[in-house]
Amino acid sequence: MVTRSMMQRLRLAVSGATVATISLAAGCELANVSVATPRPRVIVHAILNPDAAEQVILLESSLTGRVSINDTVRFNPLDPVRTAGGEPISDADVRVFDARDSVGVRAVETRVGGRGTGRYTVSRQALAVLPGARYRLRISTADGALVTGETLVPSAPPGWVFGASELPVSATLTRSTDTLRLSWSPVPDAENYVIRIETPDGPWFLFSDSTRFALAGSLRNFFTGGLPSVWYPGFVQSLVVTAVDKNSYDYNRSGNDPFGGSGLISSVQGGLGLFGSSRSLLRRDVAVRDLDRAPLDATWQGTAGATSVEMDLWLETAGPTISSVSGRIRTSANRFVVGTLQGENIRLVTLAGISRRDTVSALVGRLAGDSIVGTYNARFSTTGPTVFRRRPRAAF
Numbered sequence: 001m002v003t004r005s006m007m008q009r010l011r012l013a014v015s016g017a018t019v020a021t022i023s024l025a026a027g028c029e030l031a032n033v034s035v036a037t038p039r040p041r042v043i044v045h046a047i048l049n050p051d052a053a054e055q056v057i058l059l060e061s062s063l064t065g066r067v068s069i070n071d072t073v074r075f076n077p078l079d080p081v082r083t084a085g086g087e088p089i090s091d092a093d094v095r096v097f098d099a100r101d102s103v104g105v106r107a108v109e110t111r112v113g114g115r116g117t118g119r120y121t122v123s124r125q126a127l128a129v130l131p132g133a134r135y136r137l138r139i140s141t142a143d144g145a146l147v148t149g150e151t152l153v154p155s156a157p158p159g160w161v162f163g164a165s166e167l168p169v170s171a172t173l174t175r176s177t178d179t180l181r182l183s184w185s186p187v188p189d190a191e192n193y194v195i196r197i198e199t200p201d202g203p204w205f206l207f208s209d210s211t212r213f214a215l216a217g218s219l220r221n222f223f224t225g226g227l228p229s230v231w232y233p234g235f236v237q238s239l240v241v242t243a244v245d246k247n248s249y250d251y252n253r254s255g256n257d258p259f260g261g262s263g264l265i266s267s268v269q270g271g272l273g274l275f276g277s278s279r280s281l282l283r284r285d286v287a288v289r290d291l292d293r294a295p296l297d298a299t300w301q302g303t304a305g306a307t308s309v310e311m312d313l314w315l316e317t318a319g320p321t322i323s324s325v326s327g328r329i330r331t332s333a334n335r336f337v338v339g340t341l342q343g344e345n346i347r348l349v350t351l352a353g354i355s356r357r358d359t360v361s362a363l364v365g366r367l368a369g370d371s372i373v374g375t376y377n378a379r380f381s382t383t384g385p386t387v388f389r390r391r392p393r394a395a396f
Contacts, residue, residue, distance in 0.1 A: 042089060042147050042271035046137060047248060048096075050129045050153060051166045051280050055096065057107055057120040059089040059139065062272070075357075078110055081118040088118025093140040096122055098133060124162075129277075131156035132189070137268070137275045149268040149275030154190040154243040156279060165280040168238070175217035175231050175290045182241060183212045184281045190243035191250075193281070197230055198238045200326075200338055200356045204230045207253065215239075233290040233314035234327035235336050235354060241281045248276035290314050292393055296325065296341065300372060302388030311337060312393070313348075330394070335360075346372060 046057040060081045074083065081088040095104030105127040107120035129135065132155035139147040173180050182195070195213055196205040201224040219230040231237065244252075247267035251274040254265040266272045292298065294315035301310045313327040322342045329335035329350060338356060339348035348363040349356075363386065365374015372388040 040087075042139065042141060042145050042273075044137075044139065044147060044149070044268050044271055044273035044275060046149075046273075046275045048129050048135060048151060048153055048277040049279065050131050050156070051163050052129075053124050055107075055122045055127070055129060057094055057096075057122075057137070057139075059092055059094070059118045059120065059141075060086040061089055063087065076112065078119065079112040079117040086118075088116060089141055090116025090118060091142045092120070093138075094120040095138050096127055097136040097138070098127070099135075104136075104138065128162075129153060131160055131279055135277070139271070145270060147268050147271035149247075151245050151247055151267075151275055151277040152189060153277040154187045154245060154279040156187075157185065166283060168283040168285040170287065171239075171284045172287045172289065173217055173231060175229075175233055175288055177291070178217050180215040180217075180239075180284075180286065181212070182215070182239075182282070182284075184241055186211050187243040187279070187281070189245075190279075191246040191248070192244055194240075194242050194244055194252075194278070196240050196242070197286075198354050199228075199230055200232060200235070200336075200351070200354055201228050202355075207249065213241075228324075229317060231286075231288045232326040232336075232338070233288050233316060234312050235288050236328075237286045237288060237354065239284040239286055241283075242278045243281055244278045245276050247274060248278055251276065294318070295390075296367065297393070299330070299391045299394045300388040301391055302372070302386055309388075310394075311388070313337065315341065339363075341367065344368065346374070 040061040043060045043062055044057065046055070048055050058081060063086070076083045090109060092109075094107040094109075096107065097104040105122050107122045110117045110119040110121060131153055134150065134152045137147075137149040137151075139145075141147075171180065184193075187193075193208045193211070194205055195208055195215075196203055197215075199221055201221055204219070204221045204223060215230075217231055220227040221230050250265040251267060255263040264272065266274070268275050290297075292314075296313050296315045299310060299312050301308075303309060308331065310330040311327055312330060313325060316324040316326040322340050325337070325339040325341050325346070325348065327337040327348075329337065334353060336351045336354060337348050338351065339346065344366045346363075346365055346367050349359050350361045350363075352358045352360045362377050363372075363374050364377070365372055365386070370390040374386055376386050
C-alpha cells in the first residue's frame with residue numbers, strides 16, 4: 001500500500017520559483033542574476049514484490065513551479081501523486097520485462113474522476129513476479145523521455161508459495177516487561193533487511209544486516225518529533241520484515257537535497273528515483289498491552305448516544321502536566337484510542353485504524369473517581385452527555 005509518507009520520501013522538489021533572484025554583494029554594488037526554471041525530470045517509484053497481487057509503478061514530474069500544487073487534499077492511495085502534493089505523469093508507456101521477454105507487459109494507468117493519476121499497475125495474471133528473477137523497466141513518456149531500470153528480486157527457499165509470507169501471525173507484547181525477539185532465514189542475494197512497525201505517529205523502520213533482532217517494549221520512535229513510544233498499549237500494530245535488493249537499500253539510505261535531488265542514489269537511467277524489489281519474510285500483528293498502574297488503567301463501559309461502548313485505556317506516558325493516553329474500543333473492530341489527560345480533564349480520540357489521521361470521533365470530558373463524564377463529538381455531531389464506569393480489566 002502506498003502512503004503519504006512514501007510519496008513525500010519520493011518527492012524530489014526542485015525550486016518552486018519560476019525565476020529566482022540572487023543578490024551578489026561586491027563592495028557597495030548589488031547585481032541581480034535571473035536563474036531559468038529547471039527542466040522537469042521524470043521521477044519513478046516502483047518496488048516489485050512477488051507476494052503482491054499487483055505491481056505498482058508511480059510516475060511524477062519534479063516540481064519546478066510550473067503548476068500549482070494543492071497539498072491540503074485528503075490522501076488517496078489510488079491517486080497518490082496528486083493527493084500527496086505532486087504532479088503525476090499520465091499517458092506514459094510503462095512496461096516490465098522478465099529476462100526472456102523482448103516485448104514486455106504494459107502497465108495500466110489508474111484513472112480517478114476521468115483523470116490519469118501517474119499510478120500504473122501490472123496484475124499478477126499479466127506478470128507473475130518470481131523470487132530470484134531479474135526484471136527490467138522501460139518508461140516512454142508522451143513528451144519523449146525514456147527511463148529504464150533493472151532489479152534482481154531477492155530469492156526464496158524451495159517450496160515458496162505466493163502470498164504465504166503475507167499472512168500475519170499474532171503476537172502479544174506487555175510493554176513494560178517484554179522484548180519481542182525476531183529471527184528469519186538468510187536470503188543470500190538480499191542487500192539488507194528492513195524491519196518496519198506501523199505506529200499512530202507514522203512508521204518506525206530500521207535496516208539490519210542480521211537475521212536476528214530484539215525489539216524492546218521501551219522502544220522510541222526517532223522518526224517523529226518528541227520521540228514518542230513505538231508501542232502503544234491497546235493497539236494491534238503491524239510488524240513486517242522484508243528482504244530488499246541493492247537498489248531499494250541504496251535509495252532509502254541516501255539523502256535528498258530538496259532543491260536538486262543530489263545525494264539521492266537513483267537506480268533508474270534517464271530519470272530519478274527507484275526501481276527495486278523486495279520479498280516479505282515475516283509479518284506479525286502485535287497486540288500491545290501493559291501493566292495496570294494508574295487509576296485510568298482499566299476497562300471502561302458506557303454509551304455513545306444509543307450505542308453501548310466498552311474500551312480499554314492505559315496511561316501511555318506520564319508527563320509533568322499533560323499525560324498521553326492510549327487504548328482500544330473493545331466493542332468495535334479495528335478501533336483504537338489516543339488522547340491526553342491533564343489533571344481531571346481528559347480527551348480521547350477514536351481512530352478507524354492505527355493512524356492519528358483516521359479520526360472518527362472525540363470524547364471531551366472529566367475523570368471523576370471511577371467515572372469518565374463527557375460528550376462525544378462524532379464527525380462534528382454531538383451525541384449528548386456520556387458516562388463511562390471503571391471495570392476490572394477484562395481479558396485482553
